[in-house]
Amino acid sequence: MSKRISIKRLRRFKYTGERNDR
Known part of the structure; x- marks a missing residue:
């Protein structure tokens, strides 16, 4: 992952990077 x-x-x-990373 x-x-x-x-x-x-x-x-x-x-936390924005985590959602954009997906």
């Missing part, structure tokens, strides 16, 4: 990439983007866009 993209959980590792999600954490990196999540730190940049907080």
Whole structure:
């Protein structure tokens, strides 16, 4: 899954990166 990439983007866009990562 993209959980590792999600954490990196999540730190940049907080929770917005996680939704956009999908």
